[in-house]
Amino acid sequence: MEQTRLDLATYMSGSISRIMANAYKNVLSNPREEKFAFRMQQLFAKSEKRRKKVQEKEGIDVPPFLISSISTTCNLHCKGCYARSNGIANDQEAERKATMTPQQWQQIFTEAADMGINFSLLAGGEPMMRKDILEAVAEVKDMIFPIFTNGTLIGPSYIEFLRKHLNMVPIISIEGTAMGTDERRGQGVFKRTMQSMELLKQEDLFFGTSITVTTENYQMVTSSEFIDRLRSYGCKIVFYIEYVPTEAGTEHLAFIDEHVAEMGVRQALQSPLFRKIRAARALGWEHTGGCTLFEHREEIEEMISPCLS
Ligand code: SF4
Numbered sequence: 502m503e504q505t506r507l508d509l510a511t512y513m514s515g516s517i518s519r520i521m522a523n524a525y526k527n528v529l530s531n532p533r534e535e536k537f538a539f540r541m542q543q544l545f546a547k548s549e550k551r552r553k554k555v556q557e558k559e560g561i562d563v564p565p566f567l568i569s570s571i572s573t574t575c576n577l578h579c580k581g582c583y584a585r586s587n588g589i590a591n592d593q594e595a596e597r598k599a600t601m602t603p604q605q606w607q608q609i610f611t612e613a614a615d616m617g618i619n620f621s622l623l624a625g626g627e628p629m630m631r632k633d634i635l636e637a638v639a640e641v642k643d644m645i646f647p648i649f650t651n652g653t654l655i656g657p658s659y660i661e662f663l664r665k666h667l668n669m670v671p672i673i674s675i676e677g678t679a680m681g682t683d684e685r686r687g688q689g690v691f692k693r694t695m696q697s698m699e700l701l702k703q704e705d706l707f708f709g710t711s712i713t714v715t716t717e718n719y720q721m722v723t724s725s726e727f728i729d730r731l732r733s734y735g736c737k738i739v740f741y742i743e744y745v746p747t748e749a750g751t752e753h754l755a756f757i758d759e760h761v762a763e764m765g766v767r768q769a770l771q772s773p774l775f776r777k778i779r780a781a782r783a784l785g786w787e788h789t790g791g792c793t794l795f796e797h798r799e800e801i802e803e804m805i806s807p808c809l810s
Pocket of ligand 1: 584590626
């Protein structure tokens with residue numbers, strides 16, 4: 502069991518370093534980005550040692566990266582939106598879930614970086630609707646923040662922000678084709694994302710795309726023609742996200758941010774639920790695709806009930 506845990510941690514750590522090293526190979530023509538990539542690679546090596554030290558000293562398994570939902574609002578209404586269907590994103594301010602303040606987020610990431618975590622995906626809702634939070638967390642210079650965005654809000658103001666903070670990396674969501682993107686995200690969205698990519702390319706800024714992979718589009722979006730097209734847009738990294746079916750009634754499975762706000766990262770990683778998930782070796786469960794925890798929701802619900810009582 503010990504061997505499985507350690508192998509998984511090493512594998513995850515190695516994956517992040519490999520992804521970043523490969524992605525930043527594409528910036529050798531840009532001295533600013535190259536300098537930044539070099540500093541981050543040195544830091545990644547140190548951080549792995551720091552995570553091991555926390556594990557040995559405090560018995561806490563520190564993950565190499567986090568996924569943080571920083572926004573509960575969005576300017577689009579995409580079909581099958583995960584954030585809207587589970588109540589994370591809402592147009593009505595009164596009905597939105599409470600979010601943490603920019604200062605709280607900055608504190609969380611400062612603590613995370615101190616524990617050896619230097620990578621957090623920022624999601625939402627639409628994270629670019631919360632420039633106040635992005636500005637605060639950008640100051641945590643030992644972390645890289647891929648911002649998972651619909652790409653429609655990138656204009657001169659965000660370009661200036663991204664030029665100033667190379668640790669903030671936009672990852673623009675598209676569905677593969679113009680028709681597919683507009684069909685899911687709304688008329689004109691694909692064109693708007695292309696304009697954003699053009700702006701980023703003109704400024705020689707590092708950015709990527711994220712593509713939801715389905716049984717219908719996987720051949721097209723993984724073809725070399727498609728990857729070449731993304732490269733021609735200036736895109737340096739691609740994230741493939743498995744489609745996850747969503748259903749009302751499973752909101753309680755989420756680890757809500759109020760807990761992190763109250764406890765901090767160190768204590769949250771030792772929550773009864775996280776400890777039970779690790780003890781059950783849930784990350785190694787057999788699954789047929791999509792989200793492992795969703796597929797095994799009955800076991801997870803059993804774990805959650807005593808934690809809530
Ligand atoms: S951009 Fe993202 S958060 Fe906004 S509606 Fe679309 S899928 Fe949902």
